[in-house]
Every structure is written in structure tokens, then in C-alpha cells.
Amino acid sequence: MLKYQKIAKHIEEYIEQNSLKQGDKLPRLEEFVAYFDAGKSTIRRSLSLLENKGILYQQHGSGIFVRTPKERGYIDLSFNRGFAYEFSDYELSNKLLAIEIREATDEVAKNLNITTADKVHYVKRLIFVDKQPLCIEESHYLVSVIPYLDAGIASASIFAHLQQNLNLKFGFSDAFLVVDKLNKEEAKLLELKTGDPRPCLINTFYLSDRTPFNYSNTVFHYQQSKFFVPVVKNL
Amino acid sequence: MLKYQKIAKHIEEYIEQNSLKQGDKLPRLEEFVAYFDAGKSTIRRSLSLLENKGILYQQHGSGIFVRTPKERGYIDLSFNRGFAYEFSDYELSNKLLAIEIREATDEVAKNLNITTADKVHYVKRLIFVDKQPLCIEESHYLVSVIPYLDAGIASASIFAHLQQNLNLKFGFSDAFLVVDKLNKEEAKLLELKTGDPRPCLINTFYLSDRTPFNYSNTVFHYQQSKFFVPVVKNL
DNA sequence: CAGTGGTCTAGACCACGGC
DNA sequence: CCGTGGTCTAGACCACTGG
Numbered sequence: 341m342l343k344y345q346k347i348a349k350h351i352e353e354y355i356e357q358n359s360l361k362q363g364d365k366l367p368r369l370e371e372f373v374a375y376f377d378a379g380k381s382t383i384r385r386s387l388s389l390l391e392n393k394g395i396l397y398q399q400h401g402s403g404i405f406v407r408t409p410k411e412r413g414y415i416d417l418s419f420n421r422g423f424a425y426e427f428s429d430y431e432l433s434n435k436l437l438a439i440e441i442r443e444a445t446d447e448v449a450k451n452l453n454i455t456t457a458d459k460v461h462y463v464k465r466l467i468f469v470d471k472q473p474l475c476i477e478e479s480h481y482l483v484s485v486i487p488y489l490d491a492g493i494a495s496a497s498i499f500a501h502l503q504q505n506l507n508l509k510f511g512f513s514d515a516f517l518v519v520d521k522l523n524k525e526e527a528k529l530l531e532l533k534t535g536d537p538r539p540c541l542i543n544t545f546y547l548s549d550r551t552p553f554n555y556s557n558t559v560f561h562y563q564q565s566k567f568f569v570p571v572v573k574n575l
Numbered sequence: 576m577l578k579y580q581k582i583a584k585h586i587e588e589y590i591e592q593n594s595l596k597q598g599d600k601l602p603r604l605e606e607f608v609a610y611f612d613a614g615k616s617t618i619r620r621s622l623s624l625l626e627n628k629g630i631l632y633q634q635h636g637s638g639i640f641v642r643t644p645k646e647r648g649y650i651d652l653s654f655n656r657g658f659a660y661e662f663s664d665y666e667l668s669n670k671l672l673a674i675e676i677r678e679a680t681d682e683v684a685k686n687l688n689i690t691t692a693d694k695v696h697y698v699k700r701l702i703f704v705d706k707q708p709l710c711i712e713e714s715h716y717l718v719s720v721i722p723y724l725d726a727g728i729a730s731a732s733i734f735a736h737l738q739q740n741l742n743l744k745f746g747f748s749d750a751f752l753v754v755d756k757l758n759k760e761e762a763k764l765l766e767l768k769t770g771d772p773r774p775c776l777i778n779t780f781y782l783s784d785r786t787p788f789n790y791s792n793t794v795f796h797y798q799q800s801k802f803f804v805p806v807v808k809n810l
Numbered sequence: 811c812a813g814t815g816g817t818c819t820a821g822a823c824c825a826c827g828g829c
Numbered sequence: 830c831c832g833t834g835g836t837c838t839a840g841a842c843c844a845c846t847g848g
Contacts, residue, residue: 379819400834401826409749417804514644515804519774519797537772539754562754569652569750614838635815636845
């Protein structure tokens with residue numbers, strides 16, 4: 341973990357542990373510099389990271405103040421390597437509905453930059469928070485990148501597996517949110533009705549070398565999902 | 576406009592004008608430094624800004640590459656000072672449905688950090704893209720911050736007015752997206768049916784001195800709205 | 811191992827806020 | 830006017846990529 345990330349984490353924990361609230365003033369930049377024995381730029385980077393996470397605000401000429409916009413259980417749209425983290429206070433579980441190797445459909449092929457002759461792992465999971473269905477995730481992993489995948493791996497965090505066991509590095513992702521209506525099957529899984537609102541997050545994930553390796557659609561239970569929208573500062 | 580912003584703009588226009596595509600390689604960092612006569616850190620800041628906007632990717636040890644995830648007409652959830660910019664290729668118009676001074680409701684009072692005895696400008700607008708209804712915006716402006724508001728101002732960009740005429744500076748905002756079902760009135764305005772999906776963006780805007788001055792709910796036409804989700808890099 | 815991006819620092823100077 | 834953040838630079842050193 342990098343210095344500026346450690347410092348950010350430290351400051352975040354400090355806010356948490358002292359249960360600071362919206363509007364509370366934090367120490368001056370200079371004090372952070374002295375306390376963490378870091379350069380001014382490093383501290384600013386840590387603070388800007390936290391600012392983009394929405395937990396503080398740096399007011400020019402005045403000071404640094406705490407913000408607390410989020411409630412528990414919001415899905416953070418900005419840090420989308422799975423939402424496990426955001427629900428860390430809750431019990432997350434999932435049921436594996438399907439896992440098999442398929443040829444890519446047109447849609448998948450287009451997004452993974454392959455042909456329909458290429459093979460993908462198709463994984464379908466129903467994810468629960470506190471026993472309530474949260475979302476249906478249909479995910480396509482390139483077999484040429486992830487040769488082996490089984491039920492055991494798919495039931496846990498697939499991303500963690502990629503990182504830890506295959507030594508693959510995540511690069512970036514494209515993400516879109518579209519809203520439509522549930523079909524019969526989706527409604528049944530989410531314990532809703534056909535035609536009910538269907539928020540769907542469409543993701544394409546790329547490795548650090550810019551190879552797309554995963555394309556997924558996640559259909560959320562509209563009543564369970566409140567999305568937190570990051571307000572990115574132009575740092 | 577700051578140096579790093581000018582440079583970012585310049586690079587973005589360069590990509591646009593030369594119609595560079597996904598995967599195209601850009602000049603090396605060093606070359607940008609020389610070309611723009613700037614420090615390395617400044618160039619990195621410009622590039623990181625563009626990276627967070629999703630239009631390029633910096634690959635460690637390898638180079639800087641173009642990305643083009645967005646199609647036209649996507650609503651960018653990250654830069655939410657109105658979405659006028661994102662639709663710049665389209666004809667945007669709006670119909671003023673209501674403008675009046677009201678006492679704050681509980682919900683509004685809570686979010687603007689005032690009491691229900693305080694007054695707000697209530698503005699309701701129906702916004703169109705290319706004559707099609709896009710969204711219904713219900714907005715509450717603190718009268719103590721914006722003393723005067725009329726139909727002429729409300730029909731144009733209210734935010735631009737605040738900045739240019741009242742010399743108010745925008746600070747940050749809280750934003751959430753929730754999905755529910757349309758009521759009868761909303762459905763009629765959006766030319767949809769009662770019970771159809773109802774994506775709604777809930778915003779609280781703050782001035783640079785951390786005073787909340789606006790609380791708004793924007794209900795979108797679900798078929799017209801695809802939301803682009805920024806993937807914020809931990810810069 | 812050469813090429814290219816990433817982290818971090820020290821410090822000069824600027825700009826905003828509030829007394 | 831002073832205190833506090835913000836911009837920008839030059840440069841040392843690190844880390845990843847790919848031939």
C-alpha cells in the first residue's frame with residue numbers, strides 16, 4: 341500500500357473512531373504534514389482521495405471539514421470492483437445459478453473484443469444481503485484469460501481469486517446504468533413482479549494491459565438499491 | 576482557467592479532432608512536458624483528469640492510450656452541475672411548470688439544514704432533448720441565498736445565473752440515484768404509463784463555503800436515460 | 811535493460827476567507 | 830493582514846512493460 345493511501349486510510353479511521361460529524365473541522369494541512377512526516381503534495385493527495393470519496397471537503401482559505409453524505413447500504417458507483425466492501429456491515433451471500441463454458445454471443449463478443457467463436461465462462465449468481473435478494477449477476481469471463489473456473493471459486497469473490505491466484509492486475513472499467521422492466525424470470529428471482537423497475541449495471545472490466553476480460557450485467561432489486569453517485573473533483 | 580485544465584482541454588480536443596479511437600497511442604509524457612512547457616506533475620494532473628473522465632488510460636511502463644467508452648447522449652453522473660454539457664450535440668429545451676416561493680417541507684428543510692419556517696424558491700421544470708421529454712426537475716433554492724428568481728432566469732440555466740450574476744461559487748454536492756415507479760402525473764408529463772420505472776436523481780448542492788443552497792429531485796424518462804458511471808482512479 | 815509511467819519531496823508563489 | 834488551501838515546478842528515485 342502506498343504512502344498516500346495509508347495516510348488516507350489513517351485519516352478515514354480517525355474520523356470514524358472519533359465519530360466526527362458533518363461540518364466538524366479537521367487539523368490543518370500543515371499539521372498532517374508534520375504528523376505523518378510527509379510532503380505537502382502527498383498529504384494533499386490523501387485528502388483529495390478522501391474528498392472524492394465524499395467524506396471530507398477542503399475549503400480554500402478556511403480549513404478541512406468532515407462530510408457524511410452516505411447512509412449504510414448505499415451502492416457506491418465509483419469503486420466498482422464488486423460491492424462487497426460497501427455492504428461490509430451486512431451479511432452478503434450468494435447462490436450460484438449457472439456456471440458453464442459457452443461461445444460468446446454477439447453482445448459479449450463485441451464488448452470483449454473477440455469473435456462469437458471464442459469461449460467464455462458464463463456465471464450467473466443471485467446475491468443476497470441479509471437473506472434478501474439484492475441482484476442477479478450474469479458475468480462472462482474470457483477463457484483465454486481465466487482458463488479455469490469452478491463452483492467453489494464462483495461462489496466466493498471471483499475478483500479476489502483473479503488477483504491472488506492468477507496474479508492478474510485490474511486496470512479500469514466501463515460502466516453504465518440503464519433502467520427497464522423486469523421479465524418474468526428476473527421478477528421471480530428477486531421476489532418482485534414482472535414489469536417492475538429493473539435497474540441494470542452494465543460493466544466491462546479490463547486488465548492493466550488494457551485487455552477486456554469480463555463483461556457483466558447486474559440487475560438490481562429496485563427497492564434494495566440506492567446508488568451513491570461520486571462527485572469527482574477535478575484534481 | 577488553470578494551466579492543467581487548459582492542457583487537458585487541449586489534449587481532449589486533439590483526440591477529438593484527429594478522431595482517435597480506442598487503443599490509439601498518445602505521445603509520451605515527456606513529449607507533453609516539452610510541448611506544453613509544463614512540469615511533469617502538471618501534465619500528470621491533466622492526464623489523470625482525462626483518465627477519470629474515461630477518455631484515456633495511462634498504462635504503467637507502456638504508454639498512454641485512448642478510450643472511448645461513451646456514446647452520445649449518456650448522462651454523466653460524475654460532473655453534475657446540470658447535464659447541459661453532455662447533451663451539447665442535441666437541442667435541449669425546457670418548459671417551466673411552476674415557480675413560487677414556499678415554506679420548506681420536512682424533507683427539504685432536513686436537506687438544506689433549515690427549518691420548515693424558512694422559505695425556498697420552488698421550481699418545477701420539464702426538460703426536453705430534441706422535443707422528447709427527458710426529465711422532470713423539482714428544485715428548491717434557499718431564498719436567503721438567492722433572494723430573487725423569475726421565470727426568465729428559471730427557463731435558462733439557473734446555475735449559470737448564480738455564478739455569473741450573483742457571484743456565488745459552487746462547492747460540492749451529494750447525489751443519489753434511486754429507482755421506483757411513476758405516479759400518474761409524472762407518467763403524463765413524460766408520456767409514459769403509471770407504474771413505469773422511475774429513475775430519480777436526488778441532489779443537494781453546496782456553495783464553496785459549505786452552505787447547502789439547493790435540493791432537487793430529477794425524475795428521468797427511463798428509456799431516454801442511460802447513465803455513464805465514472806470509474807474514479809485513486810489519484 | 812532501455813523506455814515509460816508512478817510516487818514523493820521541498821519549496822516558491824498564488825488565492826481565498828475571515829477577523 | 831494573517832492563516833490556510835491551491836497551483837506549479839524540478840528532480841530524485843521507484844516500478845512496470847516489453848523486446
